[in-house]
Amino acid sequence: MAGTLRHMLRDDDITHDEQKQILELGMKFRQDRHYHMPFAGPQGVAVLFDKPSTRTRSSFSVGVAELGGYPLVIDKSGSQLGRGEPVADTARVLTRMTSAIVWRTFGQDRVETMAKYATVPVVNALTDDFHPCQVLADFLTMAQFQGGVDALPGKTIAYVGDAANNMSNSYLLAGAIAGMHVRVAGPNGFLPRQDIVEQAERLAAANGGSILVTTDAREAVADADCVFTDTWVSMGEEGEYAIRSKPFWPYQVNAELMSLAKPDALFQHCLPAYRGKEVTEDVIDGPQSVVWDEAENRLHAQKALLTWLIGQQRGDASLLE
Numbered sequence: 001m002a003g004t005l006r007h008m009l010r011d012d013d014i015t016h017d018e019q020k021q022i023l024e025l026g027m028k029f030r031q032d033r034h035y036h037m038p039f040a041g042p043q044g045v046a047v048l049f050d051k052p053s054t055r056t057r058s059s060f061s062v063g064v065a066e067l068g069g070y071p072l073v074i075d076k077s078g079s080q081l082g083r084g085e086p087v088a089d090t091a092r093v094l095t096r097m098t099s100a101i102v103w104r105t106f107g108q109d110r111v112e113t114m115a116k117y118a119t120v121p122v123v124n125a126l127t128d129d130f131h132p133c134q135v136l137a138d139f140l141t142m143a144q145f146q147g148g149v150d151a152l153p154g155k156t157i158a159y160v161g162d163a164a165n166n167m168s169n170s171y172l173l174a175g176a177i178a179g180m181h182v183r184v185a186g187p188n189g190f191l192p193r194q195d196i197v198e199q200a201e202r203l204a205a206a207n208g209g210s211i212l213v214t215t216d217a218r219e220a221v222a223d224a225d226c227v228f229t230d231t232w233v234s235m236g237e238e239g240e241y242a243i244r245s246k247p248f249w250p251y252q253v254n255a256e257l258m259s260l261a262k263p264d265a266l267f268q269h270c271l272p273a274y275r276g277k278e279v280t281e282d283v284i285d286g287p288q289s290v291v292w293d294e295a296e297n298r299l300h301a302q303k304a305l306l307t308w309l310i311g312q313q314r315g316d317a318s319l320l321e
Helices: 016-031 055-066 087-094 108-117 132-145 166-178 194-207 217-221 238-244 246-251 291-314
Strands: 044-049 070-075 100-104 122-126 156-160 181-185 210-214 226-229 266-269
Touching: 016 132, 016 166, 016 291, 044 055, 055 070, 055 122, 055 291, 087 108, 100 108, 100 291, 108 122, 122 132, 122 291, 132 166, 132 226, 132 266, 132 291, 156 166, 156 217, 166 181, 166 194, 181 217, 194 210, 210 217, 238 246, 266 291
Parallel strands: 044 070, 044 100, 100 122, 156 181, 156 226, 181 210, 226 266
Antiparallel strands: none
């Protein structure tokens, strides 16, 4: 049976029901790490890195292997992409040799070009605009601790800090698709783009959720089921930390801020974390923190996503269950 080529380039590339299906697959991979092995052979999966990585590299490398495949890990310094080869040319080559392409890069246009010329699924493993794999893992973590995948619609999530970054964008879109009440808070000048907010509002209205963008961290966190944050300074900007971090100190996730959330609220951070800055030590190492389960769930969520994408392409319903 012929299938449909699908990619995961941004969080709204899937519907509510499709997101639920992927998360349910992720729960099954948590229970049985070899639940499906769609790349048995082994088939190759290209995993490209233009940026340094620990969790993404580890989770995709191990994940592809556990799916029965061979992770072809290529760093920028070891590829012609790093020397200026057009993305389209790389796509034309890799698509003839691999069963999927995973890419951690900079501009969103790069993964979109890769997908345009590829004939295998392309996965955004992080761009400047979106981080869909991380948010799938984060929602899988909520499902793990808060009643399963069916309990996610109606949950309230709060993201505080740099609300103009890729994590904020992904929480807005993915949370709206899930039917959650999504709140993001950051200082003026560090709020999400209007087009992202408007798309999230449309998706939330269709799925029973809501969107709040605010400069008030306390308003965002009040009665939340889960609180998220991220580093205030992106890779390559560490030397400017003292200057760049100034607007974000009121958004630090500390015990006082967490006390405004529900008593059983979770704390999540995509890592790496800087204790004493965007989050205090007592929170990230405290009883409400699930960051280590969250990190592990990158493995299960990404295996589920790859399996689902391959199932779509092959028209293999057994891989979607």
